[in-house]
Amino acid sequence: MTAPHALPLATASALIAAGRLSPVELLTDCLARIEALEPKLNACIRLLPEQAMADARAAEAEIARSGPRSPLHGIPVGLKDIIDLAGHPTTCHSKLQLDRVAEQDAAVVTKLREAGAIFPAKLATHEFAIGGPAFDLPFPPARNPWNPAHHPGGSSSGSGAAVGARMLPAALGTDTGGSVRHPAGHCGLAGLKPTYGLVSRRGVFPLAFTLDHVGPMTRTVRDNAMLLNIMAGHDPGDPGSARHAPEDYTRGLHKGLKGLRIGFVRHFHEVDTPATPEVAAALEAAAALLAKEGAVLSTVVLPPLGEFAAVNRAIMLPEAGAVHETWLRERPGDYAAVTRRRLLPSQFITGTDYVQAQRRRRELVAAVEAAFREVDLLLCASSMDPASKIDDAAEVERTYPRQARTPFNVTGHPALNIMCGVSRAEGLPLGMQLVGPSFSEALIYRAAAAYERAAPWAAMAPQL
Amino acid sequence: MPDAPSRDAILAEAAGLGRAWADHPADVAEAITAAAKLRNAFRRPASPAAEPMPPYAAPQEAGA
Numbered sequence: 436m437t438a439p440h441a442l443p444l445a446t447a448s449a450l451i452a453a454g455r456l457s458p459v460e461l462l463t464d465c466l467a468r469i470e471a472l473e474p475k476l477n478a479c480i481r482l483l484p485e486q487a488m489a490d491a492r493a494a495e496a497e498i499a500r501s502g503p504r505s506p507l508h509g510i511p512v513g514l515k516d517i518i519d520l521a522g523h524p525t526t527c528h529s530k531l532q533l534d535r536v537a538e539q540d541a542a543v544v545t546k547l548r549e550a551g552a553i554f555p556a557k558l559a560t561h562e563f564a565i566g567g568p569a570f571d572l573p574f575p576p577a578r579n580p581w582n583p584a585h586h587p588g589g590s591s592s593g594s595g596a597a598v599g600a601r602m603l604p605a606a607l608g609t610d611t612g613g614s615v616r617h618p619a620g621h622c623g624l625a626g627l628k629p630t631y632g633l634v635s636r637r638g639v640f641p642l643a644f645t646l647d648h649v650g651p652m653t654r655t656v657r658d659n660a661m662l663l664n665i666m667a668g669h670d671p672g673d674p675g676s677a678r679h680a681p682e683d684y685t686r687g688l689h690k691g692l693k694g695l696r697i698g699f700v701r702h703f704h705e706v707d708t709p710a711t712p713e714v715a716a717a718l719e720a721a722a723a724l725l726a727k728e729g730a731v732l733s734t735v736v737l738p739p740l741g742e743f744a745a746v747n748r749a750i751m752l753p754e755a756g757a758v759h760e761t762w763l764r765e766r767p768g769d770y771a772a773v774t775r776r777r778l779l780p781s782q783f784i785t786g787t788d789y790v791q792a793q794r795r796r797r798e799l800v801a802a803v804e805a806a807f808r809e810v811d812l813l814l815c816a817s818s819m820d821p822a823s824k825i826d827d828a829a830e831v832e833r834t835y836p837r838q839a840r841t842p843f844n845v846t847g848h849p850a851l852n853i854m855c856g857v858s859r860a861e862g863l864p865l866g867m868q869l870v871g872p873s874f875s876e877a878l879i880y881r882a883a884a885a886y887e888r889a890a891p892w893a894a895m896a897p898q899l
Numbered sequence: 900m901p902d903a904p905s906r907d908a909i910l911a912e913a914a915g916l917g918r919a920w921a922d923h924p925a926d927v928a929e930a931i932t933a934a935a936k937l938r939n940a941f942r943r944p945a946s947p948a949a950e951p952m953p954p955y956a957a958p959q960e961a962g963a
Contacts, residue, residue: 645953745940752937760915767919767926775923779930782914784937793951794944800952 439464441896444604444658448506451498458491458498458509462553465511469556469602472899475583477575478596479556480516480526487511487555494551506661508551513597513606515590516557517564517640518649520544527640528560530573530769531762541638542670543607543649550665556603559593564609564642565755566774567835568592568825579621579822581863581897586825588618588818594652595622600899605653605662611642612747613817613840615650616852620866621822623854623895625659625883626652628840630873631847632677634663635670643754644675645793646747646844655893656853656884660684663876679874687881692728695882697869698735698810703839707740710819710837717856717865718816721886725814728889730882735806735813738799743842746799749784749792750845756781773828800846807872812882815839817866821858843870851879854892864892907931 439447439461450456466484473479494509503509514520517527519537521544526532540548548554559577561567568576568586577592579585580600587596591608595618598606608615610628619626627650634649641647651662663684670676699722704710710718726732756763759778767775806813819837823830843850849871856865869886871879887893904912907928911920920927 742941745937749937749941752934763919764915765918767916768922772926775919776926776929779916779919779926780933780937782916783910783931783934788934788938790951791943792941793953794949795941797950797952798944 440468441601442604443655444510444653445655445661447604448510448661451509452503458494458553459488461509462487462491462511462555465603466555472600472602475899476578476580476596476600478559478577478593478600478602480528480559480574480593481523481557483523483555487553490553494553503551505550505665507547507665510552510605511555511603512547512552513556513558513594513603514544514554515560515594515606515608517560517609518544518607519638520554520557523557525640526573527563528572528574529562531766533573537638539638542635542672543666544638546665546668556597558597558606561590561592562771562774563640563759564590564611564614565777566590566771567831569771569773572771576825578825579863580899581623582861584824585822585861585863586621586831588621588822590614591618591652595619595624598622598624598652598654599897601896605651605658608650608652609639609642610648610650610844611646611751612844613838615648615652616817616840616850616866616868617838619652619852620817621864623864623892623897624652624654624852625656626650626852627659627663627876628843628850629663629667629876630677630849632675633679633874633876634666635668635673635676637670637673641758643751645754646751648844656880656887657685657688659851660688660880682877684877684880687877688884690881692725692730692882692885695730695812696810697725697730697732697812697814697882698806699732700735700737700813700815702736703740704816704819708819708837708839710816711821713821713856713858714816714819714865718867721855721867721890722814724889725882725886728885733810735810737806737842738802740839740842743799743845744836746792746795747841747845749788750796752781753784753789756784796845799842803842803846803848811871811878813870815868815870817852817868821861821863821865839868848873849876849879851883853883853887855890856892857895
């Protein structure tokens with residue numbers, strides 16, 4: 436029998452509902468897995484085993500008495516440590532926030548808690564969701580479960596590492612310039628940046644108000660959809676929250692690809708930021724498989740990737756700079772060096788530049804909206820390289836920006852990373868993105884699930 | 900007569916980053932260069948009437 440920690444969320448959920456697996460057994464096995472692997476991976480900032488076990492026992496009793504509240508009842512979910520969990524510090528992986536104890540759960544945590552989820556760990560992140568892998572912080576950086584000599588992507592690095600390593604069936608990340616999809620890509624996961632405003636950001640430490648998203652990270656597409664079912668919904672306490680009617684994101688997972696029009700944005704990885712041959716080949720193979728399964732593929736041209744990236748930075752930095760202004764002035768030495776270097780430009784971008792970027796943003800949104808009048812979904816690269824070695828600072832610095840995720844933070848469209856290959860030399864996962872019109876998460880999941888069924892990657896796991 | 904402060908020192912002081920300039924001058928100098936480079940990295944909209952996104956939100960009437 437498969438060990439409980441190795442079960443995808445949907446399988447564990449079905450076994451719990453059938454009375455064949457208890458939340459206590461599942462949590463016990465996950466905690467044992469964490470204990471065994473944490474010294475290698477540094478995925479967790481804070482473990483909460485006592486509280487989680489008490490919640491698992493309560494879930495077990497309630498499920499035995501009256502059945503599960505939801506498919507997440509009794510399921511352990513990890514939280515990136517910029518997301519508030521009442522009564523515990525939200526450190527943001529930073530010396531500057533070590534003692535800030537959250538008084539309330541983040542809105543998204545409240546939703547998951549009401550659905551019966553359990554929270555056994557706060558997970559590593561790049562400092563304030565903007566730094567990079569750093570060795571000069573109070574906690575070590577998370578490592579890649581497929582090869583711990585390499586980074587797991589970021590900034591939701593601990594979420595990627597923990598779910599990739601089968602420590603936890605699911606985790607939450609946040610995504611301002613690709614920070615859910617980057618670790619999802621490097622850890623072989625499904626990671627969704629939902630439509631802007633679909634998931635509340637209340638109680639999540641801000642990086643950039645108009646670009647921040649909270650998203651689910653899981654091993655399978657179905658698991659991801661199940662988590663989003665609970666996470667999505669209007670929150671009057673979040674000024675950026677959308678009013679969108681609830682829907683079941685699992686409803687179309689079986690429907691397949693037949694007739695779906697998918698536009699392949701080849702110039703992102705062929706011209707704008709050339710991918711390694713291995714990544715390019717994996718993307719072409721994925722496109723061919725999508726077509727074989729019934730999708731109608733075409734080539735789509737969007738504005739250059741570099742312009743999306745520049746607009747993202749020109750918006751993200753001043754917004755982050757407003758949040759960090761006092762610390763940058765008074766305690767610049769308390770950031771990791773990499774975080775300080777990334778944040779300091781925020782103080783030198785003019786108000787004019789910021790507004791110009793927001794004006795150009797509207798044009799970029801219109802360009803992507805125009806593409807969606809011709810196709811149902813877009814296919815494009817995620818990272819242009821496999822994850823580099825974590826201690827090779829120059830290579831981390833070179834490869835981190837070589838990606839195609841920021842366009843959809845700028846435009847707010849939903850984008851899902853899924854695995855599409857493995858690098859031969861290092862045995863590291865490669866990822867691709869499926870992107871859709873606003874609020875088309877169900878359609879993205881439908882296409883991704885069909886690809887996942889047809890491709891061999893879902894059966895692969897890191898050898899730890 | 901003391902040396903005139905450098906351009907970067909003046910910009911750092913104007914941005915309120917005196918301490919960062921004193922303790923991490925190379926980081927501040929790099930930040931000034933990066934911000935200047937970003938200025939030319941994207942196209943400005945040609946139309947003077949192009950609105951930023953998101954727009955300023957108009958107040959909603961009660962019951963609307």
